Amino acid sequence: MHYQAADGTSGVLSADFVIGADGSKSLTRKLITGAGGLRMKHEYPFAWFGITVNAPQTAPELIYATHPAGFAHISTRSEHVQRYYLQCDPEDTPDMWSDERIWEQLHLRADSDAVTVSEGEITDKAVLCFRSAVTDPMQRRRLFIAGDAAHTVPPTGAKGLNLAMADICALAPRLAHAVKKSDTSALDDYSKLALPRVWKTQHFSYWMSSMLHSVPGADQMSTQFQTNRRLAELSTVVTTDAGRQLLAHEYVGWDFPPIDSF
Ligand SMILES: Cc1cc2nc3c(=O)[nH]c(=O)nc-3n(C[C@H](O)[C@H](O)[C@H](O)COP(=O)(O)OP(=O)(O)OC[C@H]3O[C@@H](n4cnc5c(N)ncnc54)[C@H](O)[C@@H]3O)c2cc1C
Numbered sequence: 001m002h003y004q005a006a007d008g009t010s011g012v013l014s015a016d017f018v019i020g021a022d023g024s025k026s027l028t029r030k031l032i033t034g035a036g037g038l039r040m041k042h043e044y045p046f047a048w049f050g051i052t053v054n055a056p057q058t059a060p061e062l063i064y065a066t067h068p069a070g071f072a073h074i075s076t077r078s079e080h081v082q083r084y085y086l087q088c089d090p091e092d093t094p095d096m097w098s099d100e101r102i103w104e105q106l107h108l109r110a111d112s113d114a115v116t117v118s119e120g121e122i123t124d125k126a127v128l129c130f131r132s133a134v135t136d137p138m139q140r141r142r143l144f145i146a147g148d149a150a151h152t153v154p155p156t157g158a159k160g161l162n163l164a165m166a167d168i169c170a171l172a173p174r175l176a177h178a179v180k181k182s183d184t185s186a187l188d189d190y191s192k193l194a195l196p197r198v199w200k201t202q203h204f205s206y207w208m209s210s211m212l213h214s215v216p217g218a219d220q221m222s223t224q225f226q227t228n229r230r231l232a233e234l235s236t237v238v239t240t241d242a243g244r245q246l247l248a249h250e251y252v253g254w255d256f257p258p259i260d261s262f
Pocket residue numbers: 021022023024026027128146147148149155158159160161162163164
């Protein structure tokens with residue numbers, strides 16, 4: 001593998017195995033897609049405008065709020081630092097969101113009888129794109145890709161890091177076995193083992209995203225149909241035991257591959 005370090009020096013590394021854990025803009029992934037691997041994708045007609053705020057916690061739990069003006073998400077970093085998100089247009093830029101507009105929209109979308117969004121100094125503003133993508137297979141010869149290099153999920157389900165860890169739980173024991181026993185056969189199954197969980201998580205992130213976000217369209221009656229159908233879906237989930245159990249199970253996540261199976 002050829003590399004160039006931050007100080008400009010370059011070199012060549014030789015290794016028996018290469019793990020491509022180089023994030024969503026992965027270069028190693030191209031070695032798989034360039035050799036016939038698939039890169040399946042989905043784009044969403046909305047994005048999140050996210051802020052970091054020095055403020056006390058709004059509520060002890062995360063809040064997912066759906067509203068005709070758009071989705072809002074209230075999450076927490078610590079007792080004094082909060083992360084808030086507002087559904088926005090994918091073309092929006094942070095300078096389109098004044099502090100006044102942010103607080104007005106957060107209160108409109110997320111305040112309730114029980115909760116008032118806590119305000120404070122905004123220290124960071126950013127637009128987060130919504131994308132889903134899966135690379136199949138997640139390996140070629142002795143190259144194995146993991147995490148965002150292999151797949152991207154929209155942020156609604158908070159699953160990106162979890163999925164990256166699950167990949168590594170599948171890969172690490174197989175890699176250790178290959179190195180210790182000079183037997184690479186178990187590595188052949190890495191992709192087959194990881195991908196079903198990747199797709200289940202893709203489904204969950206897609207489902208949460210489409211159930212909670214409003215999608216304005218040109219045809220008013222068609223938009224109203226989609227809004228009412230979406231709210232009925234949400235109501236079905238939160239008012240039935242089966243719906244709540246499925247959401248809880250998917251939110252916590254599917255079992256990780258057993259790490260000590262070798
Ligand atoms: C704002 C935000 C909020 C998020 N919140 C959550 C959450 O609540 N829960 C959750 O599960 N996930 C969350 N995620 C997603 C999560 O951060 C990612 O899914 C996770 O970091 C993926 O890990 P990774 O190791 O695959 O990739 P990365 O964390 O992107 O790491 C890749 C690393 O490779 C390095 N790299 C890339 N190219 C090269 C190169 N050519 N040479 C050398 N090094 C290279 C990068 O510098 C980086 O250090 C969030 C993401 C964002 C952006």
